[in-house]
Amino acid sequence: MTKINRYKTRQINVGGVKIGGDAKISVQSMTFSKTREIEATLEQINRLYFAGADLVRCAVFNKEDIEGLRQIKKQSPLPIVADIHFNFTYAVEVAKFVDAVRINPGNIGGKDHIKAVVDACGARNLPIRIGVNSGSLEAQFEKTHGRTPKAMVESALYNISLLEDLGFKDIAISLKASDVPTTMAAYRALRPLCEYPFHLGVTEAGTSFHASIKSAMALGGLLLEGIGDTMRVSITGELEEEIKVAKAILQDSGVQPSGVNIISCPTCGRLQSDLVAAIKQVEAACAGITKPLNISVMGCIVNALGEAKGADLAIAFGKGNGMIIKQGEVIARLKEAELVPRFLAELKAISGE
Structure with missing residues (x-):
């Protein structure tokens, strides 16, 4: 089998799981219960753990979710990435106990807000994942370039610069679209322009049949080109199936044989x-x-x-x-x-x- 040469990237550490560099490609998913529903969320995390996931992401929409996640973290068998949009104070608070934070620096307010998040994450050596989605681009990039790979790359570079200007470099990046060509083009275009590890995924990919095909094409194709350090197969309403399909992509592409x-x-x-x-x-x-x-x-x-x-x-x-x-x-x-x-x-x- 032909050897695949992965792009050299910086390495980050998410609760003991190394991402980038020479680390194995990790598989992750996201809970779909309300995070403040502690028992339901823990049940989903445990299912993902036994299915073979390496990381889990949980949404934080309000203060109740913060308190729920605080209790969940104490019992979780997996490292937890907190998913934050718009409210920087949530990111600052959860940075006290989670393993990484997912934000778009450009949508949480001015430089003071971004610095507060960077300081909170830096205090505990927590990585920040910049999550760029084609469906929620900043207005300036969508107006200039539309919902295109170019707009996604410009958004990513802009958000990276907001963190780098504050001396922060423990970064991972995702560039997700709901279709295969846009997703692949965006990751390909950004890869030579930065050294940060990539989180691969096709967002809003649909139910199991179509999501599996889209993910196999996009993620498998990128992995065969040496692009990608961690990944999620997004399937509506599924958990174990996401992990199963992701591991099959790694296996059948020859990138990371297992089983x-x-x-x-x-x-x-x-x-x-x-x-x-x-x-x-x-x-x-x-x-x-x-x-x-x-x-x-x-x-x-x-x-x-x-x-x-x-x-x-x-x-x-x-x-x-x-x-x-x-x-x-x-x-x-x-x-x-x-x-x-x-x-x-x-x-x-x-x-x-």
């Missing part, structure tokens, strides 16, 4: 076995495996041996029988009913799980 890569053939008229039932059993058995493995489950001999050569473990079905192949070597020829049980036993042995 099992399953190779299985499309069904066709050459099948002489129940491949669909077999692959369901195999996929279920792979769900908890974290060791990077390539496995192949093929329904006929035409492509099976070729795929098996590059797999850690493979099944090649025939007519009423088949072969188990391990690292390119045939280790068993069995009747069809015996193939999947033997395959799963071998899989357990090589995965160590």
Whole structure:
């Protein structure tokens, strides 16, 4: 597989999770309960933790949310990024206990307000994420450039300068649009212009089907170009699915292998076995495996041996029988009913799980 050279970026630390530099690409999500609803928000954070998330973001809309987040932080298994819009005093207050703050410096008031947030974050070495969205650009950039990648990049550079002018450089940046071309163009254009780590995402991407496709195209494409240090797959009303899709993008792009890569053939008229039932059993058995493995489950001999050569473990079905192949070597020829049980036993042995 071709090696992907990531852009060199500064590294920040969000509650022990390193972002940028040579750190792994972290996966994050956002709770959708009201943050002042402590039990509901903690329940969602715990679901994200067990799904494999590295970070979580929580919205802060009012003072009740501040107090709720203060209690949530004490029990959260994940580092927390507070999401703030417009009210700088909320950012100053939550900076006392969260792990990072997400703002747009340009929409929280004048330089005094920005300095207050910078001072509060700097006191605890908290990073600030600048979140640029095509749907909420500052008026001066939208008027000049419309809702375009150019406007998004200009907004990002403007907001970066507001922090840099105060000597603050623990920054991450996101440039999100609701469509793939705009999102990719904005990230590509900004990448050579600054050294800060990027948070990747397609905003307002929709429900699971379309959001997964949009995110795979945009985030996967950018990652293959070496762009991106942390990411969120945004899916309406979902939590675990966001993490699942994000990890699949990292896995299938080859950027950050983790878990099992399953190779299985499309069904066709050459099948002489129940491949669909077999692959369901195999996929279920792979769900908890974290060791990077390539496995192949093929329904006929035409492509099976070729795929098996590059797999850690493979099944090649025939007519009423088949072969188990391990690292390119045939280790068993069995009747069809015996193939999947033997395959799963071998899989357990090589995965160590």
